Amino acid sequence: MQTDNRLLDDLSRIATGALGTLQGVKGEVEQAFRQRLERALADMELVSREEFEAVKAMAQAAREENIRLSERLAALESQLSSGFADKG
Numbered sequence: 001m002q003t004d005n006r007l008l009d010d011l012s013r014i015a016t017g018a019l020g021t022l023q024g025v026k027g028e029v030e031q032a033f034r035q036r037l038e039r040a041l042a043d044m045e046l047v048s049r050e051e052f053e054a055v056k057a058m059a060q061a062a063r064e065e066n067i068r069l070s071e072r073l074a075a076l077e078s079q080l081s082s083g084f085a086d087k088g
Contacts, residue, residue: 047055
């Protein structure tokens, strides 16, 4: 019985050591992955949320201005063509 108990104690120590080693390896792998991901993201030249929102607002303003100018142009063309119709 004493031998079985000692064998189980030894196996328990080995398993505990292996788990500790695996946890250390897991931490190192996660850290290496995080570093590579950060490097890859830095190389992608991504824009910040603030920059994106600013450009989005500028695009919306330009779109609205384009609509206003198109409507104004259509009104001017209408006036021009009605002016020719009156004279003709």
